[in-house]
Amino acid sequence: MPTHAGYADLYRFRQAAHALASPLESPTAVTDRLLAVQAQDFAAACWALGVRTADSSQADVIAALERGEIVRSWPMRGTLHFVPARELGWMLRVTTPRMITGLARRHRQLELEDDDFVRARDVVVAALTGGGSLGRTELMELWERKGIRTTGQRGYHLIYYLAQTGVICWGPPHRSQQSLVLLDEWAPDQRRLDGDEALGEFLLRYLAGHGPATLKDYVWWTKGTLAGAKAGLAIIRDRVTSFDLDGITYWMTAELADSTTPRAARPRSLHVLPGFDEYLLGYQDRSPVLAPEFADRVVPGGNGIFKPLIVSKGRIAGTWRRAANGTRVAIEAQPFMPLSTAEQSGFAAGVAAYGRFLGLRGEVA
Incomplete structure (x- = not known):
């Protein structure tokens, strides 16, 4: 090393x-x-x-x-x-x-x-x-x-x-x-x-x-x-x-x-992580993975509530929110910057995996 x-x-x-x-x-x-x-x-x-x-x-x-x-x-x-x-x-x-x-x-x-x-x-x-x-x-x-x-x-x-x-x-x-x-x-x-x-x-x-x-x-x-x-x-x-x-x-x-x-x-290039995930919360200094200018997007107003995360190439690239309805769960990406084509594909794969975890059909909203 x-x-x-x-x-x-x-x-x-x-x-x-x-x-x-x-x-x-x-x-x-x-x-x-x-x-x-x-x-x-x-x-x-x-x-x-x-x-x-x-x-x-x-x-x-x-x-x-x-x-x-x-x-x-x-x-x-x-x-x-x-x-x-x-x-x-x-x-x-x-x-x-x-x-x-x-x-x-x-x-x-x-x-x-x-x-x-x-x-x-x-x-x-x-x-x-x-x-x-x-x-x-x-x-x-x-x-x-x-x-x-x-x-x-x-x-x-x-x-x-x-x-x-x-x-x-x-x-x-x-x-x-x-x-x-x-x-x-x-x-x-x-x-x-x-x-x-x-x-x-x-x-x-x-x-x-x-x-x-x-x-x-x-x-x-x-x-x-x-x-x-x-x-x-x-x-x-x-x-x-x-x-x-x-x-x-x-x-x-x-x-x-x-x-x-x-x-x-x-x-993998992109991960769909939950709120309060250890990838962010497990550290005192979060700046290596979360740019300070976007911190308020993850914890609005510093209220202690950490939103679900989109991680791209190791860094926090946005948040997401869900809406479950019957047999499906729709996930909306809220990226800090527009996602590339490859990132959109990775996000769709992550949403599908989340849906399977819940026993639902995961869809990008």
Whole structure:
């Protein structure tokens, strides 16, 4: 791997890491590769796995959730993610202390005391032990019956705290979302990683699914510390490599660098990605793939809602919107600049793939 590289190299390696250059065999394999896939928008997160999987369907993603191979929780940043079930425990041990400390003031505002969390936990454990599950509304109603107030965001923070501390996670599908289950029962085969070993694994897995990336990107992604990132880097130093681009050091796994040759890993020219996709959100600095002048087109007014993406030759080239109707789903491209003939063909192929994923006929509007 050269000491210096160009943006074409950055795009090529990232698309390979994200399984966009060569799709993987299952949604579970995609989650293993990326480690965490942002999933506050459930449907978008399902397509984030589907677009990276060969010939998959939304039913395949749901089946992986039903089997407990993938779970949905808050492993970092206070944001829901899909994660491999057996990895969640050690991830939480890395991120939970800082996340809980950061919520102390909000808990005081909500008049949530230590006893509230203990009582809420005891009620949940009693209700779910033995393979039980509850939807969010049902759990709130149960807490209220037990004298635990859930109004004014108290219920949300109780659920978040119990998930963050490894008591519960979102498990099998429940109506249009998921139900809550006990993590130890739903995913009992948890890996045991602690201390610097966990820090090293966290960084290595991030780079395997998101590299090349900077340490600042990783710190933002985990909401960890630069000191923790450097400690992790020291642990995995013989398994990663780096290059400089415009004076910035980018890191990736040695395996990615060795396996991704320019000829073998030439990515498809265009991808139709969901909103909140890791290809954009997985980094603190998004300017390498999204020109600053178009950022407002992806997140209008900086409102935190990321639109679905059109990616062409590694860069964000526009957004799209859909309208489902019966047996078809119509997708309208909203490119930043007019699409070339080749890009239009690639967009049509991506729309067709999205339709197949949903079990509908995908059409360009």
